[in-house]
Structure formats: structure tokens, C-alpha cells
Amino acid sequence: MSKKSVFVICALLGYLLLCPQTALQSARDGLLLWYRSVLPVIFPFLFFGGLLMRLVSAEDMPKVLTRPFTRLFGCSAYGVFVIPAGFLCGFPAGARLTGDLYRDGKITREEALQLFGFANNVSPGFIVSYLASGQMQQPDRAGWYVLQILGAALLYGWIKSWPRRGRNYPEAVQTPPARETISFTLIDDCIYEAMSSALRLGAYILLFAILSGAITLAAPLSNPAVLLFASGIEVTNGIHLLAASALSDAQKYIAVSALAAFGGWSALAQSAGIGHMDKEMLFYYIKSRVIITLLTILISTVLFLLNFR
Secondary structure (H helix, E strand, O other): OOHHHHHHHHHHHHHHHHOHHHHHHHHHHHHHHHHHHHHHHHHHHHHHHHHHHHHOOHHHOOHHHHHHHHHHHOOOOOHHHHHHHHHHOOOOHHHHHHHHHHHOOOOOHHHHHHHHHHOOOOOHHHHHHHHHHHHOOOHHHHHHHHHHHHHHHHHHHHHHOHHHOOOOOOOOOOOOOOOOOOOHHHHHHHHHHHHHHHHHHHHHHHHHHHHHHHHHHHOOOOOHHHHHHHHOOOHHHHHHHHHOOOOOHHHHHHHHHHHHHHOHHHHHHHHHHHOOOOHHHHHHHHHHHHHHHHHHHHHHHHHHHHHOO
16 A cells, blocks of 8 residues: 555544544435435335346347437447436446446446446436535526536437447347346345445445545635535535535536536445446546546536526
8 A cells, every 4th residue: 555545544534533523424414415315216226127137138128118229329238228227316326237237248348338438427316406406506407407417428428339339249248147037035135235235335425425524624615626626526515515615607507517427536436336347447437427527518618608698
């Protein structure tokens, strides 16, 4: 371990010892976020998604559902599982499902990289309820926020999938496991796997909430560089910091959109961990999120100038 890593860990331990009440409040805020907003959404998806993958094969998927996704994004029938989940259920649902499909041999590494790149985003519900209506207090702009944040990810996925469209890819890189039949044992296994993943997400959120609290306590948020760095730690608290800041309306509009598109370092760590990404996958994922964030900045700037100037 490098000296810098040791220093950072020791500094955080010192923060826990010297500022226990502040650290405790940050931890509580992180757990409440997980309990109220993340667990009710992510656990049902993880359970039913895992159950569906173990009961259904690609041949069982209706063509009317798979054809639009395969034509637009060049994905396999199994990849169709990922795209709606990655855009509707929030971080890190798309990464979890992509990682599971790749480990089970149901999608190729090439397709896994593509899906990691664009099918793992904040949910529309989060954008509408928390970002637009809650923190920004702009419910009239909710549709524009959804359009520019998720539209940038869709645009990136469509552009990157160009070489895959019209080509036949194998459904698996190895023989997939036999389909299982519904049973209480299978249901119990899916509950265990979903709960294990949900608890890990809670731990990530708690740790990054403590880190965010330490940064905001140590540095003045009036400095734009400090504000951007602190807000990038965790997306929920980051949006709150940006919305409460002294930035102009245009700067807030673009900054919260960019942060929601990127997801923050907490979401990145969650996605990398729960998706079991190796170094190549992680590098591709970070590069993709940066490009999607830049696209979001471009789109949100144009939309703001056209609609809210």
C-alpha cells in the first residue's frame, strides 16, 4: 500500500475519532438514503431479475420485445434484459445484471463491455422526484432533465453499437447452465443473492456518505473547485450541495445534470464491485461515463439556452 493511501485512511480514522457526531450524522444520512430510496427499488429488481434469468432462456423472449433493442443497440436477446433495467431501476442495476449474464456465459465480453458502458444510470424516478422536484424545486423542468441525462446515455449506446448492428453474435461464450424450475429452494437462493447485493450497496453508500461529510467539513464549499469535488463523491448529497450553492441558475442546471449522468464516485464503486468488473471493464466504464457526462453537458447547455434563458 502506498504512503498516500495510508495517510488517507489514517486521516479518515482521525476524522471518526475527532468528529464522532458529524461522522455519525453522515452515516445515518447514508443509511436513511439506502433504506428509503435504494432498498425499496433495488431489492425487488434484484430478486425478480435473478429469478427471471434462472427460469427463462433467450429462446423464450418474445421477438416483439427483443427486436427493437437488437436493431437499435446490436445486443443479444439476453442483453435485452439489461437495457430497460439499466435505465429504469437506477445505479447499479444495469452493472449487476450485465456482470451476472457475463459470468453465466450468456453474453460475450464484447457485449458486456458495451452494456457496462451505457446501460447503468440513475432512474427516471430519482431524476423527477429527487433532482427536479425535490432539490432543484423545478418540477416543470423534470422532463427536460430526464431527456438530457438519459438521452445522452441512449445516444452514446446507439453510436457505440454501430459496429454490432446487423452482425450475428453467439448468445454465449460458453454453454449456459440448464434452466431451473420454480421451487422454494430457488426462491430462497434468489432472496439471499438479492439481499447480499443490497446490503453491499448500503455499505458503499454509508462509507461514501462519511467521506463526503469529512470533505465538506474540512474545506469551504464557497470554492467552486471544492464544491465540484465534494459533490462528485456521492450523487444524492452532491445534488443537494449543488442545489443549495451560490451558482447561477444555468450553472446549477448544467452541473446537476452532469453529476446525475456521471453518477458520482460512490455509484462507480458500487457498479464496479457488484458488477465484478476487471481492469479493462472498469477503464471502459469510466471512459464511457465521462463521455456520457460530456454529452449531457452539451445537451443541457443547448436545451437551457433554447428553453430557459
